[in-house]
Amino acid sequence: MVKSQVNVSEAFHNRINEAAHTNDSLLCVGLDPDLSRFPVTLRDDTDVARAIVTFNADVIEVTADLVCAYKPNLGFYLAHGAAGVAALEETRRRIPRNIPVILDAKVGDVGSTAEAYATGYFDTWNFDAVTVNPYLGEDSLAPFMRRGDRGVLVVCKTSNPGSGDLQDRRLDAEGDSEPMYLTVADHVAAWSERWPATLGLVVGATYPAELATVRQRCPDLPILLPGIGAQGGELEASVRAGLDSKGGGMLVSSSRSVLYADSAQQPDWKTAVRAEAVRLRDAINAVRAIFV
Amino acid sequence: MVKSQVNVSEAFHNRINEAAHTNDSLLCVGLDPDLSRFPVTLRDDTDVARAIVTFNADVIEVTADLVCAYKPNLGFYLAHGAAGVAALEETRRRIPRNIPVILDAKVGDVGSTAEAYATGYFDTWNFDAVTVNPYLGEDSLAPFMRRGDRGVLVVCKTSNPGSGDLQDRRLDAEGDSEPMYLTVADHVAAWSERWPATLGLVVGATYPAELATVRQRCPDLPILLPGIGAQGGELEASVRAGLDSKGGGMLVSSSRSVLYADSAQQPDWKTAVRAEAVRLRDAINAVRAIFV
Secondary structure (H helix, E strand, C coil), rough: CHHHHHHHHHCCCHHHHHHHHHHHEEEEEEEECCCCCCCCHHHCCCHHHHHHHHHHHHHHHCCCCCCEEEEEEHHHHHHHHHHHHHHHHHHHHCCCCCCCEEEEEEECCCCCHHHHHHHHHHHHHCCEEEEEEEHHHHHHHHHHCCCCCEEEEEEEECCCCHHHHCCEEECCCCCCCCCCCHHHHHHHHHHHHCCCCCCEEEEEECCHHHHHHHHHCCCCCCEEECCCCCCCEEEHHHHHHHHCCCCCCEEEECCCHCCCCCCCCCCHHHHHHHHHHHHHHHHHHHHHHHCC | CHHHHCCHHHHHHHHHHHHHHCCCCCCCEEEEECCHHHCCHHHHCCCEEEEEEEEHHHHHHHHCCCCCCCEEEHHHHHCCHHHHHHHHHHHHHHCCCCCCCCEEEEEEECCHHHHHHHHHHHHHHEEEEEEECHHHHHHHHHHHHHHCCCEEEEEEEECCCHHHHCCCEEEECCCEHHHHHHHHHHHHHHHHHHHHCCCCECCCCCCCCHHHHHHHHHHHCCCCECCCCCCEHHHHHHHHHHHHCCCCCEEEEEEEHHHHHCCCCCCCHHHHHHHHHHHHHHHHHHHCCCCC
């Protein structure tokens, strides 16, 4: 098995915990470039890849001591085709080694295709973790889970209005029925026995009650929490619902509210980005202080 | 609404039907490059993008009169990073205008990210259709469905062993419970009322009984059938189960069995590719002949 060859300090859970400890932060900054919201000087750059890399590198420079992870979302790069992918590759190289980088790809495919994606995301691009979609089942995720030194964050309950279409549907079970997202959480808990220090869950910040139930089912797994800020999630309620018993175990993700922070009261846009990241880190830590 | 601006002949269903009629074929060839299985002359090319484009262009040249669609799977291109994406872009340009091209991406994400993917897949790359994952619900798919001139093929029941982990789980319903993949089929049927001539389903060839049930629920929607050949699906049983009442309405997808056809008895590999594509087209048409 691959995992036996991996030093425990290289496992995803350990690397996330170390970054969270070093920077005293559970904040994860989403690197989701939207050219229309870039600072004017970058927005007018006709070289899209250069504009994105410059923007991301500036964001990384002013936040690298404030975060436990970065999370580029693949969609914002594929929107620009090969130029966007070149920018993604260069962005990944610009992130300091001690900060894990999660590719938000929500990938899910079968057999040799799943292997091809794992090769691309982990070997070619060297991301430390990837988000995955559980709909295709265990074997579709095995090529990611079995690495041992990479993380796999399974989409469980998302923050969007349509998340109820399937995720909240109650599954027939012996005895009580229960919503599908909890069945997903149970699968992830079981996979985590087999592939230790690898797995986590993605639960949207807009549903704190559901988040608390997922935390009960998976007391020790990291939870990636998107939806703070621009998506309307309420920070205090959702962080409180998602923290583990040690006041950790979360990656609280914000993209737009940090990247495109209001700079009207700041000397420049980078200062505004840093100020918003500090504000979020401190707001999260204020909730954690109740636990520790 | 966007759809009212789209000429009906430009709708996905019409374009697929026209290609199927012109070539008298329901065969869809998957363009899934695996360098280790390329002809020796291409395998040794150190320029990965060039090797992939050359291989795909040769496959397209000898099959373009035999297929109703092509279907590159994104994973096999992302495996090679920016070089693979450049090869995907060039491959798309090499496909004749009358053959629809489906990007097999199994995409599913929320809000502005879903919009970014739609921009990338439809505008930047100009694919005619995309495969999507339903787990995140209707609003995650709306940016793809509302185009009017592009197709959206929803993953319903996949061909892999783990497809039962969630897709077969029975949902609690008023009255009878039923497996989740049928709930997905019902959603797709409802979305198709709202976004006509746009939607289809993806159902693996390894489960003909389930395929027949999906066809009953969605009598008029195209079904993309992967899993013929290398994945072990039995052609006759699954085509028979999936055809609509007119003996059409399917895209029978094969990748490896065509691309890497045995050339031992053929003058060269391209002749072997064409011979296998002819064989599959004819085998599918033999089943269709029962219906018409």
